[in-house]
Amino acid sequence: MYPDDDEIRKERNKARDLRKSQWWKRQCAKGLCHYCNKAVKAADLTMDHVVPLVRGGRSTRGNVVAACKDCNTKKQSLLPMEWEEYMDHLAK
Numbered sequence: 001m002y003p004d005d006d007e008i009r010k011e012r013n014k015a016r017d018l019r020k021s022q023w024w025k026r027q028c029a030k031g032l033c034h035y036c037n038k039a040v041k042a043a044d045l046t047m048d049h050v051v052p053l054v055r056g057g058r059s060t061r062g063n064v065v066a067a068c069k070d071c072n073t074k075k076q077s078l079l080p081m082e083w084e085e086y087m088d089h090l091a092k
Contacts, residue, residue, distance in 0.1 A: 003056055014059035019047060027066045034065035035075065035083070044069065052077040 003011070018024055028042040035048075048067040051057030054077050067075070075083050 001056075002054060008053050011053045011057075011059045015047060015049075015064065018059055018061070018064065023061060024064075030066070032066070033068040033071055035067055035071040035087075038068060040066075040068045046072045048072045048075060050080055052079075055079060 024047070025042075028045045031039050031042055031045075033040050033045065045066040046069055047064050048071070049057045049059065050063050050065055053059070057063050074086070078086060
């Protein structure tokens with residue numbers, strides 16, 4: 001069952017708070033995209049939910065990663081397994 005709009009709104013608010021945390025700042029300071037491992041300026045990294053909010057994911061440290069804008073945009077609401085299949089398809 002997918003979350004309703006109120007649940008998604010609450011999780012997005014939690015994500016805003018998480019972005020202000022020292023933990024998140026340290027993740028961005030590493031300067032690496034979780035998905036492509038490319039070096040990216042900390043200011044250019046975005047927060048991606050590994051399991052997207054619309055698919056039932058939560059805004060927790062274990063479910064968010066720093067990603068470059070390009071990877072985050074391409075991933076959209078894919079689950080990790082779906083993302084891997086997409087990347088494998090591109091490599092062929």
